[in-house]
Amino acid sequence: MTGAYLFRLLRNRGEQVEIFERGPELRCGLTPCAWGTSGDFVRLVKAAGLDAERYILQRIDYVWMDDVRIPAELLTFDKPRLVRDLLGDAGPRREPLPVGDFSRVIDATGVARAFLPPPADDLVLDCCQYLVETEETLDNRIELGGIGYAWCFPLRARRYHLGCGSLLRNPREQLRRLGWLEDRSGRWPWTIVCGCSGKIRLTGPRQTQPFVTAGEHGDIWGIGEAIGCVAPLAGDGIVPGMRSVELLLESWDDVVGYRQVILKEFSWMEAERGVLDSLRAGQGVGLRQARVLHRNSRRMGMQVGLRASLALLKNLR
Secondary structure, three states, rough: OOHHHHHHHHHHOOOOOOEEOOOOOOOOOOOOOOOOOOOOOHHHHHHHHOOOOEEEEEEEEEEEEEEEEEEEEEEEEOOHHHHHHHHHHOOOOOOOHHHHHOOOOOOOOOHHHHOOOOOOOOOEEEEEEEEEEOOOOOOOOOOOOOOOOEEEEOOOOOOOEEEEEOOOOOOHHHHHHHHHEEEEEEOOOOOEEEEEEEEEEEOOOOHHOOOOOOOOOOEEEHHHHHHHOOOOOOOOOHHHHHHHHHHHHHHHOOHHHHHHHHHHHHHHHHHHHHHHHHOOOOOOOHHHHHHHHHHHHHOOOOOOOOOHHHHHHHOOO
């Protein structure tokens, strides 16, 4: 997604660009993703010369987080369609990248970080997801646990993404524990259309450096999840990844400047990473950690009170 977005913006500038794809392709043609994000998505898509309304599947004005109903301004979108339109008639080359043939290589390989050195303090979450079809109306829901959460996001009519990511538990077992994979009660009958598994980097940019390395023929620059631009608590990487593309273009020939603007733009992720580190260490959560969730949830258009933030973080363990 982030690579396709950069490809479109560069092509719009008249640049000569080639895009390469690696790894197995899923049924949807993408890496695992819930297709959910926040409101700034509309502006970012418009910056690529496209109409975001063509891709929005559902606008979500609330989400159940455990037993708390939280007002929200979220959306789900048709990610495969958007990626196809960003690429236009330029299909990705599915072959090894000849690095020496290009004056610059952009690493948009997500958690693989295929062309940049591995982070020293990486934090990667295992996840799984199912596309389900049902006649029932399911809630927009998040269930916390295992330093992670399970999600149910609405897509188009009768279709939902059910998934789970956890740092402590097997995500599929967590879904079974919740009763989301088997129709035990008859309350949620559905058909699984397809399923996938993957990983999400929750490291944050500060611990995912360097963002740029010198190559024999040209520098390699990272964007999106490859440089940690994913919210550690929410796991949202769509808007942060697209925003990292804008920052790259603004700092195209300025290595030091790019590092500075990435760290400044996503400095709020450092506190979220700190919350995860506290939970992983078995430490308690208090008002300091609750304020992080309370404050940063607004970036996702959610209104989580301070008391609710404290209770939800305790459930996250």
